[in-house]
Amino acid sequence: MKRQKSHSISVYNLTPGTQIVGYWHQQTFTIIKPLGVGTVGAVYLVKRQDQALLALKISDNSLSITSEINVLKKLSKVRGNRLGPCLYDRDDWRINSINCYSFYTMSYIKGRSFNEAVRNASVNVLFTLISQLLDQVEHLHKAGFVLGDVKVENVMVSDDLKNISFVDVGGITMMGRSIKEYTEFYDRGYWQMGTRYAEVSYDLFSIAMLALHGIYQKPFKRQEKPSAQLSKKMNQNPALKPYRTCMEKALHGRYTSAKKMKEDLNLITAPSRKRTRSNTHVPSIAHTSIGELIILAVGSVVLFIVATFY
Amino acid sequence: MNKGTLKQILLITDGCSNKGEDPSVVSQKIHKQGIVVNVIGILSEGEGSDSLLEIEEIATSGGGVSQLVYPNQLLKTVQTVTKQAMNQTLKGVVNQELKQLLSKDQSIDTLPPDQRGEVIEVVEELAETTQMELIVLVDTSLSMQNKLETVKEALIDLSITMNARIGKNQFMICAFPGAKTVTEKVMDWKSELKDLHAVFPKLTSRGVTPTGPALKEAFYQFSQTDLMRSFEGETTEEPFDFSL
Numbered sequence: 001m002k003r004q005k006s007h008s009i010s011v012y013n014l015t016p017g018t019q020i021v022g023y024w025h026q027q028t029f030t031i032i033k034p035l036g037v038g039t040v041g042a043v044y045l046v047k048r049q050d051q052a053l054l055a056l057k058i059s060d061n062s063l064s065i066t067s068e069i070n071v072l073k074k075l076s077k078v079r080g081n082r083l084g085p086c087l088y089d090r091d092d093w094r095i096n097s098i099n100c101y102s103f104y105t106m107s108y109i110k111g112r113s114f115n116e117a118v119r120n121a122s123v124n125v126l127f128t129l130i131s132q133l134l135d136q137v138e139h140l141h142k143a144g145f146v147l148g149d150v151k152v153e154n155v156m157v158s159d160d161l162k163n164i165s166f167v168d169v170g171g172i173t174m175m176g177r178s179i180k181e182y183t184e185f186y187d188r189g190y191w192q193m194g195t196r197y198a199e200v201s202y203d204l205f206s207i208a209m210l211a212l213h214g215i216y217q218k219p220f221k222r223q224e225k226p227s228a229q230l231s232k233k234m235n236q237n238p239a240l241k242p243y244r245t246c247m248e249k250a251l252h253g254r255y256t257s258a259k260k261m262k263e264d265l266n267l268i269t270a271p272s273r274k275r276t277r278s279n280t281h282v283p284s285i286a287h288t289s290i291g292e293l294i295i296l297a298v299g300s301v302v303l304f305i306v307a308t309f310y
Numbered sequence: 311m312n313k314g315t316l317k318q319i320l321l322i323t324d325g326c327s328n329k330g331e332d333p334s335v336v337s338q339k340i341h342k343q344g345i346v347v348n349v350i351g352i353l354s355e356g357e358g359s360d361s362l363l364e365i366e367e368i369a370t371s372g373g374g375v376s377q378l379v380y381p382n383q384l385l386k387t388v389q390t391v392t393k394q395a396m397n398q399t400l401k402g403v404v405n406q407e408l409k410q411l412l413s414k415d416q417s418i419d420t421l422p423p424d425q426r427g428e429v430i431e432v433v434e435e436l437a438e439t440t441q442m443e444l445i446v447l448v449d450t451s452l453s454m455q456n457k458l459e460t461v462k463e464a465l466i467d468l469s470i471t472m473n474a475r476i477g478k479n480q481f482m483i484c485a486f487p488g489a490k491t492v493t494e495k496v497m498d499w500k501s502e503l504k505d506l507h508a509v510f511p512k513l514t515s516r517g518v519t520p521t522g523p524a525l526k527e528a529f530y531q532f533s534q535t536d537l538m539r540s541f542e543g544e545t546t547e548e549p550f551d552f553s554l
Contacts, residue, residue: 024422041387063397069423083479098417178439178474184386189470196474255335 011058011101012023012042020056022047022091029056029105036135036153038170039181040064040237054088055167058103060094064170065102067180071145071162071172072106078143083136084166085109109165111154117157119212123239124215127269129157129164130207134262136166137203139174141258148173149181150206152213162292173198185209186221194253204261208250215240227251242268293309312349315441316396317345318374319528321390323449324352326364327521330492333364336522337372340529347372347525348395350387351456353380368521373399381460388464389471392444393437400436404429442472442479446530449487449492450510451519462506469502469503485510486524493527 018031029046036043041059048054059065072087085106094100118126137147149171156167171181179196186206188194194205213219215237221228230251234244246264255261327333328501337347351365362378375395379387406414418429448461472479480499488494496509
């Protein structure tokens with residue numbers, strides 16, 4: 001965009017070691033490494049002067065940054081469940097009278113992007129993570145917001161695949177308004193399967209698409225009949241079969257709450273988890289202990305003798 | 311500006327004007343009437359971004375936003391540009407109010423973060439609820455031929471985004487150059503953009519791109535009564551006059 005070009009410095013490629021000094025609160029933040037580039041602004045891992053490691057989002061669009069800060073402030077007032085990252089600092093970096101960039105810092109969440117995390121995981125693990133995300137989204141919905149911009153880059157998964165968190169608040173929109181930010185692949189408007197109103201079903205559609213992205217590892221382009229194309233994608237992978245009904249429901253906006261979708265998913269993931277657990281209790285030959293082998297051997301010898309001399 | 315209604319012209323083109331008055335001059339005059347001019351320049355593969363310098367000029371003098379894109383990015387760009395220009399206009403209006411309330415060199419961006427947050431909330435509220443009148447002016451000269459499908463898709467997509475807002479919208483589509491006239495109205499005021507498949511007329515191959523005159527004609531499509539009112543208020547200033 002033209003505005004970036006005319007600036008002598010770009011907030012999109014700040015190098016490690018660069019120091020950002022807040023104008024209003026005089027805190028210094030040292031850039032350690034870039035974490036990602038969003039639709040508005042870039043995110044860096046920084047060290048604050050008190051040694052705290054934080055994620056810092058900076059942009060030349062002060063309106064969007066301020067709007068995100070507003071969302072983070074509102075989320076922090078919602079008690080109970082953790083909804084998205086915590087907000088720490090908000091300030092401006094005034095390099096000179098022309099170059100002024102707004103930024104804020106938030107908690108740094110370690111992990112891998114959703115896509116990377118599930119690359120070698122089973123479909124079951126993938127949907128267990130999705131179910132966990134739905135749990136958080138349910139709380140967000142209850143607080144009167146929708147996630148909006150769901151995408152693999154915005155969802156972080158811990159290395160042990162146990163925790164999932166949402167890391168970008170750019171798309172979080174008050175219910176009843178128009179979705180602030182979205183990414184085509186996850187947007188039901190793009191797939192001609194609904195509006196861009198901020199409502200529960202908007203998020204559930206995106207989350208179903210997030211699951212599809214995780215399974216196929218790549219987004220795909222819309223074709224002539226988008227709805228049929230998505231159904232086909234669902235049938236293409238046999239591992240998806242148990243989840244098909246639930247996914248179709250989400251894609252067609254037939255769920256009224258994230259909770260209901262989560263419960264449906266849990267019915268599929270949970271029993272099979274039990275099954276795998278009970279499978280491990282059935283001893284396979286390779287894992288049978290020597291003691292058990294001796295008992296088996298003695299037993300069969302006894303049976304042989306009995307059978308022979310009976 | 312008419313209270314509560316934002317007016318925008320969105321020009322979609324792939325080349326430079328070569329006929330009639332300078333589009334930047336026209337654009338500036340339109341902006342003086344409270345209408346914002348946005349421009350999207352469509353690049354062909356392999357074409358550098360320097361080829362369409364005029365585009366940035368038209369948008370700057372029209373108080374709007376410009377962007378150069380390849381056809382595959384058009385879908386997202388059309389709505390980003392429209393929304394961005396909307397926010398920019400509203401931010402400008404609020405800034406004006408702030409200057410009157412506080413001091414001449416105060417603006418949203420110089421406020422401390424907390425107060426700025428409250429003001430931005432007002433801007434967002436306005437962006438969500440304000441009414442919008444948008445004229446899309448599409449260059450249909452021969453070189454646009456294989457881009458028009460993408461333009462249609464992008465316009466349908468734009469209407470999905472705009473109609474998710476609380477505020478009402480009105481859209482009109484004009485194509486230029488027309489068969490006999492400078493522009494041709496291909497869709498009159500409507501609240502939705504859909505079924506655009508039959509909308510664009512046969513492409514002309516006259517090799518002219520009268521961007522300036524086309525902008526002027528698009529401008530006259532806005533409700534005349536509102537414009538008359540806005541000129542009366544401005545009679546002491548520069549009279550509204552398109553004769554150059």
